[in-house]
Amino acid sequence: MLVKTYIACALVLACALPLSTAPSVEQSHIDGLSGDSGRGNLLYRRYCIGCHGREGDGMGENAPYLDPKPRDFTAGVFKCRSTPTGSLPLDSDLFTTIGRGIHASAMPSWIALMPQQRADLVAFIKTFSPRFQQEKPQAVVPIPSETPNTKDSTDRGKKLYQKMECWKCHGEQGKGNGPSAPTLTDSKEQRIVPYDFTTGERLKCGQTNEDLYRIFMTGLDGTPMPSYLADLKPDEAWDLVHFLRTLQKPTR
């Protein structure tokens, strides 16, 4: 009898362990793709678990050695979004981030995965935070057409860089060495470094001028980078984009 109990326990445990990593069922919808969290679970275990951890809390076995730290999916807070600050991201935002990677971090581009696989991963990542069951993403922050990139525009952008006190974190030359830089922490009280604009053309959340505009307006949630949606008019935001581009060196 005892033997049967042993075997039964072992089999139950064997079946239960894989299920324990799938807190709930989610789907994602990106253009014509529908992601499935069941398939995403298998992909997550293959590709992501080392950094983001079994529970999606950013505590994978490699996390202690990484800087910046891997994202904690359980918080439901994401840097790269098209939605206003405080909002959940769209499925397509997460899909884009997986495909593009996060520049200047350990998060690589997963463009080598098929789009369906990335959609499945998005669905599974959404299972880690109850926010995705309780809330809907807000409307996308609009990005109007880019204004002409002229000297006047960059001059206005330079003044805005001072006025909005961007320099306090990012430094006068955009090297990420402003006076506030040493004091900055993220939402998990971990040290965080402002972006050094002089390192290249790629940014954490994209590479294009539209991406840079979006970062101003949505902010990078979970970091000290706020949203300027309420403080900057669209033309001003474009002026700031044009000025920041003058700080950058071309990517090698």
Added chain:
Amino acid sequence: MNTASCKRLATGLLLLIVLCRPAQSIPAFARKYGLPCSACHEAWPKLNNFGQVFKDNGYQLKNERDAPIFQHPAYFPVTFRITPQWHRESNGRMPVDLTPGSATSGLVERQINTSGFDLSGLDLWTAGTLYNNISFLVLPSSDATGAFHFESAWVRFDNLFKSQWLNLKFGKHELDTPISEKRFLALTANGGFYQLYHFTPPGDSNTFGGIGNNQLGVELMGHSRNSYTRYAVSLLSSNNGQVSLPTSRTYDVYANFNQAFELSGLGLQRVGVYGYVGQSPTYFLTANGTAIPGADRGNKPFYRAGAYGIWYIRKLDFSTLYMHGYDNVFLGTGTPANQPGTLPAGAHGPSWNGGFVEIHYTVSPQFILVGRYELIRMSHQALPVGAILSNGTPVTGDFGNIDAWVAGYRWYPIMSSRAGLAWHQEYAHVRTRGTAPISGRDVPTSSYLMGFDLDF
């Protein structure tokens, strides 16, 4: 089964479940990037497409953290791999003295079986980046006795002119083969290589060891961002990858092109074509009758060409390959080109066709089943059918044909982000037609191996 045995079995099963953790890492690069090994490998060492992109990028993730300056000073990208094992080898129809120790007693054919605990060779490799977009790989490799040679040693300039379509590799390197023989999942003496990648017909003097051998030269390679489209062209010294220029007066060319595409719900499929055109010497200048290394002459041409496909049906994948091979008649008959009059009557450049199907079922990154069937069929013998060989047997149409198969599995019980350990079991069987040295009958050989393949 008694109660005590059942208890042990159940306890073992429980321990197994507790100890088994998701596959995590390959050592050298996992230590650098913190990625799980399963990110790059379907099942170590077989690459998946993410691993292919990483390799094509010159072992770079292209996240601005590729240069060694971003690593902790103590980091050194070294991996070693060795396989302590027990194996059994069976060689059929070996020539054996009728009386042991007596060379004059006459030869008979016997089957020789041997088995026991053993070691594989050791791969001690280091690879990575010297700087952004400058990659390298150095692989000293030993046989089981510890005698080392350089299996690979190259430097690669990546993304020339900011284009991923232009990457230049210089040194001894693995050819961009259709299906990598260096990253496949068979280890035995009979199954641990593709027969087709190394085949030359019996009696052929071609010094080319096959596209499976690493070669010395330069490679121009390019790929799309997700490596769905790839090409590689190599210009190689005609010395079969051997250093010190033993034969090197000509150059060979190898090229490979492949294209991947997605089939909804099934996975990533890949098709491609490849070809190798080269020359091999037929005689050497001599001093007192001894060949002078590097003084090869009478180079004659040969080629290998074919097509392939890698097909995924979810967890099941098939690698399929076709090859056509041809050697010049002087190579095929082992005749020096400066003595054309000694060519056997009716001799012809030998040609052959071959192919294989290799099947993998990836249960998980920690458990994979492997099977392969491979055949080679001579389409034209070097000597006319019916000609008498030196052992007195006639040449037949199927002389030299090969049938080979492999079955096995690999289980990765423990994979941390720092090391890998695989339990490997495999059986391989090869039958070569008509090549028994005395009777001219078929030669069967087989291998069985079980062991621990470890990688740190």
